[in-house]
Amino acid sequence: MKKLAKETAIYGVSSILGKFLNWLLVPLYTFMLEKSSDYGIVVNLYAWTALLLVVLTYGMETGFFRFANKQKEIADKVYGNTLMSVGFTSFIFAVCCIVFAQPIADAMGYSAYPEFIAMLGAVVAMDALGAIPFAYLRFKNRPIKFAALKLLMIFTNIFFNIFFLVICPWIHLKAPELISWFYDPHYGVGYVFVANVIQTVVVTIALLPDILKAKFEFDWSLTKKVLRYSLPLLVLGVAGIMNQTLDKIIFPYLIADPLMAKSELGIYGACFKISMVMMMFTQAFRYAYEPFIFSQNKDKDSKVAYAQAMKLFIITSLLIFLGMVFYLDIIKHLIRSDYWGGLRVIPIVLFSYIFQGVFFNLSLWYKLIDKTMYGAWFSVVGFIITLAINVVFVPVFSYMASAWAAFVCYFVMMIISYFYGQKHMPIRYDLKSIGLYTAVTVILFVVSLYINTPYLWLNVMLKTVLLIAFLVLLVKRDFPLKNIPYLNRLIK
Secondary structure (H helix, E strand, C coil): CHHHHHHHHHCCHHHHHHHHHHHCHHHHHHHHCCCHHHHHHHHHHHHHHHHHHHHHHCCHHHHHHHHHHHCHHHHHHHHHHHHHHHHHHHHHHHHHHHHCHHHHHHHHCCCCCHHHHHHHHHHHHHHHHHHHHHHHHHHCCCHHHHHHHHHHHHHHHHHHHHHHHHHHHHHHHHCHHHCCCCCCCCCCCHHHHHHHHHHHHHHHHHHHHHHCCCCCCCCHHHHHHHHHHHHHHHHHHHHHHHHHHHHHHHHHHHCCCHHHHHHHHHHHHHHHHHCHHHHHHHHHHHHHHHHHHHHHCCCCCHHHHHHHHHHHHHHHHHHHHHHHHHCHHHHHHHCCHHHHHHHHHHHHHHHHHHHHHHHHHHCHHHHHCCCCHHHHHHHHHHHHHHHHHHHHHHHHHCHHHHHHHHHHHHHHHHHHHHHHHHHHCCCCCCHHHHHHHHHHHHHHHHHHHCCCCCCHHHHHHHHHHHHHHHHHHHHHHCCCHHHCCCHHHCCC
């Protein structure tokens, strides 16, 4: 368990740090973009790009790993064929987005911004192509270069966001003639996408040495084998990403007033992003847990280890939940005050992330017995739930319906996976302790809702007392201080 905790902390640094740095862009957008509807455009179009990236890679990353490891003597050939396949489809997609930018923009409600479609089409195409060289770096065990390029991508994006949204407006006020040849003060949200284009071009250029290492000898029979293996994974990938992005994709079509739809989506998207602290922990745990479950599989005590890992994951998640909701009066200042109306979705979204993390923990059973189609079916069930709740209730309850849709989706997926898992691979999870910690968390959260004095410092202090009460329960039941590194040196 200590090893798993350590690996959770250090594994996937580039990805987690990258997500955190991107998370820090939320305050920038909410304060610097003129209206919440502007941020709504960002939320909607980036939800589309997340889905399209899954479609344009169509499982070929995993296909490359499978066949490159299966026949290492032709790994470079597999790499070249995979790269050519994804590169060809990505090029066609980019050309279509550029040529048909206006009709696509008209259909999506962005008639005045066809260049947004062209820019994001090019970005998604380059990102899809770049996914294969990044997979090649992992195959070649080059984590430092992988992490460096990922961080280059993030820092480039952040720099140009700050440049266009903060520095340029300041220069325009002081000496407009210096930047008037390229900067339009009225372009606003468009510069978010310009920064994304620059970021993607920079990283694509940086990947060129690894792209050119490929053996570009097209072998149709090999490509067919890789496609036959990879394409079924597309179904699972699309279902999974749709559960995360569907609400943000269809939201503008479910509210009658287009401007209100963009504004409400901007508020929802900003508050949803704040909740992603939980997702960062889940992602870090996932990076460490997947190799952990396979390495432990042959151990006679593996099921005990899986049960312990589940319990520790849930306890830590509940602690993060309480930390977020107790100090929301401080955290809310990360976004502009006209977004605060959406803060009520944060507890709901946080719990949906917890359910998502538990679902991932439970997924070990079908991965270990090679029944991965169960995961695909569970994701499809979640997709249907998400779609139904959003379509029926968003027109009435706006983004609150979207938040509850995510909650119900992952709760149902979690419950179904648990009961199927107990049939195929029974594991004695400590349901009594998990239930106790969950109940205490809910009770403390409800109590905190009634702490509403006129003094912020008093509210924070009283809620800190509640958090300490939860920590005392942890120490008494499962985490005696003598077993905690560093702290055990301070006590007898």
